[in-house]
Amino acid sequence: MTFCTTFFLFGLLGLTIATVIPRADPITALSASQVAAFKPFSYYAAKAYCQPAAVLNKSCGINCDANTAFQPMAAGGDGSAIQFWYVGIDPSLKTVIVGHQGTDPNKIVPLLTDGGFFLDHLNQTLFPGLNSSIEVHNKFADEHAKTANQILSATRAALQKSNLTQVTLVGHSLGAALALLDSVFLPQFLPGIQFKTFGYGLPRVGNQAFADYVDANVQLSHVNNRQDFVPVIPLRTLGFVQPQGEKHIQDNLTWLDCPGNDNPDSRCSAGDVSSVSTGNLSNHDGPYDGVEMGGATCKNVTGTAGIATAAASTIHAGCGALFLLATAFSLLPLQLL
Ligand SMILES: *[C@@H]1O[C@H](CO)[C@@H](O)[C@H](O)[C@H]1NC(C)=O
Ligand SMILES: *[C@@H]1O[C@H](CO)[C@@H](O)[C@H](O)[C@H]1NC(C)=O
Ligand SMILES: *[C@@H]1O[C@H](CO)[C@@H](O)[C@H](O)[C@H]1NC(C)=O
Ligand SMILES: *[C@@H]1O[C@H](CO)[C@@H](O)[C@H](O)[C@H]1NC(C)=O
Ligand SMILES: *[C@@H]1O[C@H](CO)[C@@H](O)[C@H](O)[C@H]1NC(C)=O
Ligand SMILES: *[C@@H]1O[C@H](CO)[C@@H](O)[C@H](O)[C@H]1NC(C)=O
Ligand SMILES: *[C@@H]1O[C@H](CO)[C@@H](O)[C@H](O)[C@H]1NC(C)=O
Numbered sequence: 400m401t402f403c404t405t406f407f408l409f410g411l412l413g414l415t416i417a418t419v420i421p422r423a424d425p426i427t428a429l430s431a432s433q434v435a436a437f438k439p440f441s442y443y444a445a446k447a448y449c450q451p452a453a454v455l456n457k458s459c460g461i462n463c464d465a466n467t468a469f470q471p472m473a474a475g476g477d478g479s480a481i482q483f484w485y486v487g488i489d490p491s492l493k494t495v496i497v498g499h500q501g502t503d504p505n506k507i508v509p510l511l512t513d514g515g516f517f518l519d520h521l522n523q524t525l526f527p528g529l530n531s532s533i534e535v536h537n538k539f540a541d542e543h544a545k546t547a548n549q550i551l552s553a554t555r556a557a558l559q560k561s562n563l564t565q566v567t568l569v570g571h572s573l574g575a576a577l578a579l580l581d582s583v584f585l586p587q588f589l590p591g592i593q594f595k596t597f598g599y600g601l602p603r604v605g606n607q608a609f610a611d612y613v614d615a616n617v618q619l620s621h622v623n624n625r626q627d628f629v630p631v632i633p634l635r636t637l638g639f640v641q642p643q644g645e646k647h648i649q650d651n652l653t654w655l656d657c658p659g660n661d662n663p664d665s666r667c668s669a670g671d672v673s674s675v676s677t678g679n680l681s682n683h684d685g686p687y688d689g690v691e692m693g694g695a696t697c698k699n700v701t702g703t704a705g706i707a708t709a710a711a712s713t714i715h716a717g718c719g720a721l722f723l724l725a726t727a728f729s730l731l732p733l734q735l736l
Contacts, residue, residue: 425658426655426667428656429654434654434688437622438689438690443569444599446498446697447500451475454471454487458698468491470487471485472487473549478500484499484550486554490563495565497567499573501573501693507572515538516536516633518534520534522540526584529583530608532608534638565593572629576598579601583612593618598619600627601623603632614642623667625650627682629683642660647671655667
């Protein structure tokens, strides 16, 4: 019960601490063609839920068929202790693609709200020379470290084979967090390469210094669907901050550009999902302009549905009721914004 208790206390603490979020630039709508430009990357993010073998032989259903030019290079993970990942080449989009599998709503929420996580310094071997004030979610960092070097080698090989100079990182949920860590990690070892990152349902990954670093160095777009509350956890009161680049899908399905870090406007996630009663976890998997995440659309979902990460599976069964109660409490302070 330690997790539960710690977390519950954090939730209560949040009640007494109103966070100050600065207002930012105007919110603007994306044009139809701007929204459409996300679609290949949305399918690439969804593809990361499919079995590595199916990704490699291009038999993963709609998520493979949507990007016919794709040439798989490497794929791995087991979908439980290690999230699936893949690397390949898209000669038509002129980019190497690196995809990270996420996890389902019932697994990601405990990972972001139970008491077993904290902000930790980056591993200096994987992230040499970064400002020591940068801190990230320890479990995201642990998960990232499991495949970091394999993905670096595969990405380097794909760049050499294709002679391309662009890498695009994609992922949904936990996979978006891993893609974001990769977009800080990979550029250090691949000089002269351009990087772009597309995250879907991205949770808060690190502290203000991390968000500042991402804002200055990473070309990030992260799409939040309606009242999905994963993008607003872990709480800002615990020191977590979203980087810029939010695109927020409205109830009427238009996409708005939400500038700033955790834009508090009611048309953006931090303002829209102001309490647990306005959050809706069914929105986490999509649709993102018609694209569903979570493995439901992989041709063969055996082994991909109900993915647990090693970290996520540590949630105690007995936590249930207290967890929900504390989640309610911990989202309350958002109403004070
Ligand atoms: C592709 O790989 C999957 C998973 O191993 C297998 O079930 C399927 O038969 C393979 N398809 C082809 C066309 O090789
Ligand atoms: C940092 O990462 C390297 C390479 O993955 C690993 O060998 C090392 O044990 C890690 N250090 C810490 C303190 O976790
Ligand atoms: C690879 O790209 C470089 C410049 O980007 C170019 O000079 C070189 O000729 C290309 N090589 C091949 C084999 O296409
Ligand atoms: C590290 O970041 C802090 C604030 O986040 C800043 O004050 C400091 O100057 C930075 N140090 C270096 C060496 O960039
Ligand atoms: C959709 O909703 C947003 C506010 O969330 C509004 O600004 C926009 O005008 C609406 N668009 C349409 C086509 O109704
Ligand atoms: C949550 O979202 C789902 C999917 O859009 C919808 O069917 C359901 O009615 C929503 N629930 C609430 C309470 O709004
Ligand atoms: C899915 O894969 C399993 C083995 O992993 C196989 O037994 C099953 O027939 C496959 N189903 C489909 C629809 O391809």
